[in-house]
Amino acid sequence: MSRLDKTKTLMQANKIQRELKKQVIRVEKGDGAVVVEMNGEQKLKKIHIDPSFVDLEDIEQLERWLEDAIRDAVNQSQRFAAEKMQPIMGSLGSLGL
Numbered sequence: 421m422s423r424l425d426k427t428k429t430l431m432q433a434n435k436i437q438r439e440l441k442k443q444v445i446r447v448e449k450g451d452g453a454v455v456v457e458m459n460g461e462q463k464l465k466k467i468h469i470d471p472s473f474v475d476l477e478d479i480e481q482l483e484r485w486l487e488d489a490i491r492d493a494v495n496q497s498q499r500f501a502a503e504k505m506q507p508i509m510g511s512l513g514s515l516g517l
Contacts, residue, residue, distance in 0.1 A: 429508055436504045437461075443500060447493045449485040456489040460504070462497045464490070 440460030447456045453473030457466040467486070474482060 432508050445493050445496045447489045449489040454485040454489045456493045458493040458497050460500050
């Protein structure tokens with residue numbers, strides 16, 4: 421791989437990294453009781469719990485909604501990142517990354 425190709429690949433990877441940071445994945449569970457926002461780097465940005473859905477007698481339901489929302493947000497974020505990185509994956513291997 422030429423130096424120009426390596427530089428181009430690294431520039432593409434940096435651009436994708438910036439896109440992943442900006443991308444927000446939003447997942448709702450329990451008809452909006454729980455909202456989780458995560459970016460394309462799998463970094464948790466926000467959790468919102470609608471107090472009107474909180475039932476102190478059934479806190480386990482809230483826990484399940486949170487677990488499901490976080491799990492779904494991570495999965496969606498990973499899929500998004502994989503789709504963005506797929507076109508340059510072969511080039512990154514030749515860079516030793």
